[in-house]
Amino acid sequence: MEKKYMYYVKRFLAALIDVVIIAFIILIYIKIRNGTYDLSGESVSSAIFIPCFYLYFILQEYIFKTTLGKRIFSLKVESNGNINLIKIILRNLFNLIEIAIPILYILFVIITGLTGNKKPKKLGDLISGCYIS
Numbered sequence: 844m845e846k847k848y849m850y851y852v853k854r855f856l857a858a859l860i861d862v863v864i865i866a867f868i869i870l871i872y873i874k875i876r877n878g879t880y881d882l883s884g885e886s887v888s889s890a891i892f893i894p895c896f897y898l899y900f901i902l903q904e905y906i907f908k909t910t911l912g913k914r915i916f917s918l919k920v921e922s923n924g925n926i927n928l929i930k931i932i933l934r935n936l937f938n939l940i941e942i943a944i945p946i947l948y949i950l951f952v953i954i955t956g957l958t959g960n961k962k963p964k965k966l967g968d969l970i971s972g973c974y975i976s
Contacts (some may be wrong), residue, residue, distance in 0.1 A: 849955065853916040854975060860912035865899050897935060905931045913975070922973045933971035941965060952957070 869887055872895070903910045908936050909919040922930060943950035948965050957964035964973045 847963075851952070853918060857910070857912035857916050857918055861899065861910050864911055865896055868895055868938045870900065870925060893939070896939065900935045901928075901931055901936065902937070909932055918975050920973050921976045922971070924972065926973065932973040934967040934973045936970075937965070941967075 869891060873887070893942070900910060904920050905926075907914075908926065913919060920926060920931070922932070926976065937947075951966050951969065952963040955969070962976060964974055968974050
């Protein structure tokens with residue numbers, strides 16, 4: 844049980860690190876665009892955030908089979924078959940929904956963890972046939 848608990852902690856912390864990195868990327872974009880880091884009155888539009896968010900995860904997971912956050916905890920994306928771009932896109936398609944409605948993420952991870960899967964899966968993992976090890 845302790846090992847499975849640590850798996851959950853690692854995934855959470857890896858995701859948190861990835862989101863912080865995305866925030867820094869967006870901050871750099873704002874600095875380049877505005878010439879300052881002053882964010883007063885500034886809002887990041889979804890036209891900037893969503894592509895940055897998805898490109899961060901999709902490109903890293905496709906090229907390296909991990910993200911910077913996952914790499915820190917020695918986690919990587921795996922599949923029973925070959926991992927291709929379509930699987931990576933499907934895996935990440937539901938990320939924003941799971942962030943907006945975290946109960947979805949929690950339910951899928953708990954249900955798949957309780958049903959005997961070696962590695963609990965989120966919705967995108969189930970659809971794509973991928974998992975994090």
